Amino acid sequence: MIIKRNLFDKEENYYTVVTVGTFDGVHVGHRKIIEKLVANAKANDLKSTILTFFPHPRMVLQQSSDLKLLNTLEEKISILKETGLDQLIIHPFTKEFSRLTAEQYVKEVLVDSINAKKVIIGYDHRFGRNRTATIKDLIKFGEKYDFEVEQISVEEVDEVSVSSTKIRKALNEGDIETANTFLGYPYMLSGTITKGKGLGKQIDFPTANISIKEKYKLVPKKGVYVVKSNYNDVVVYGMMNIGYNPTVNGQKKTIEVHFLNFDEDLYDKEIRVELLERLRDEKRFDSIEDLKKQLIKDKETTMAYISKNDAQ
Known part of the structure; x- marks a missing residue:
């Protein structure tokens, strides 16, 4: 697995299928999305790529929040190495980065930096300054910049969010059996x-x-x-x-x-x-x-x- 610590450090020139998220816990819900990503990349001769951010966006934009994560960054990397993923991009999240407009994000990040030919993303994904753009906007940008958008169904997204919520709740209650079941490890x-x-x-x-x-x-x-x-x-x-x-x-x-x-x-x-x-x-x-x-x-x-x- 290739690991890049800055998405603007462009060394290779290959096309990718990408998904974006924090993937905290890399739990069973996340695994289904990653499996879909990896299979799609192999079928289309693309590099399966996850774009994630560190620090977590909430750490930067909501500094008063007492955010607790399921994985340290190094733990997350070690887990993702076992999934068959081709490339992990961990981009430093800053207030400046958060101010990119939706089209700047698509053009500068997904197209120019990651060479995305396909983006697999949740139906409720929001992006760009103040997170105002939706998947409908992403599909329009895909038509403009020549990449495909595949929507993760509401059922799959709900499974991811429910699992994260249950894991945090279980750990705080000492229910390690439930936490481990939803994590898958x-x-x-x-x-x-x-x-x-x-x-x-x-x-x-x-x-x-x-x-x-x-x-x-x-x-x-x-x-x-x-x-x-x-x-x-x-x-x-x-x-x-x-x-x-x-x-x-x-x-x-x-x-x-x-x-x-x-x-x-x-x-x-x-x-x-x-x-x-x-x-x-x-x-x-x-x-x-x-x-x-x-x-x-x-x-x-x-x-x-x-x-x-x-x-x-």
Whole structure:
């Protein structure tokens, strides 16, 4: 997959079939659109292309909104690499870019920069300054600039929007099963391992603290989760706590993972964990000893989950 970080950096001169969107989550609804895009490109000897933007347009135009995204940019790229997509263009979104008129956008972006011969887009797609142009306008521009427009049906667009809404809601409620079903893959958290207070090690449950630099990344509801990671091409399971460690009067929200049967120094390493199952809410225990007893139970439950699901 070719990755371009600026759509105006034109190096190759090939024709494309393109769709435009944020594709946050790259979930099952998005996959159907991408499958259609890829198949169409192969059938017509074109390059399948997604045009997306970063930062997210709402981050730029509505700076007061507390926008949380399902993917960091690098997570999105890694997922899209698995779809068979030929080209991903990640264009920097700015206020200046948002002020392009509809025809400027079509001519300068879709035609001159991307060489679009076909655009696959939702029936409710709006574009240009203040998002005033509609798919009817795009079809007219297509006739003028010699590209075809294929409309994604209301049913397909509704599936995409409903899935995104359900995923965010599910994650905020700790319903990881529903979120993963709509994503089509386990929800992931990516970050750098940082040093903690070392309290876990004192009770035989050492943890790796994950620091996520992207503040816009959606972190699911507080609680304890079964997770897995891939470290040096080896799958490692663990249990993760998202929360404030109330038993030891924690003041800061942390993401801590206790990996099972694993004893390597992870400090300063980049890591990605996949959330598989939510075990319980975070709670305050009367003593450290009570906390340790609960962690032993959590470990037993985690091992049972792994044993059941790893064999499937």
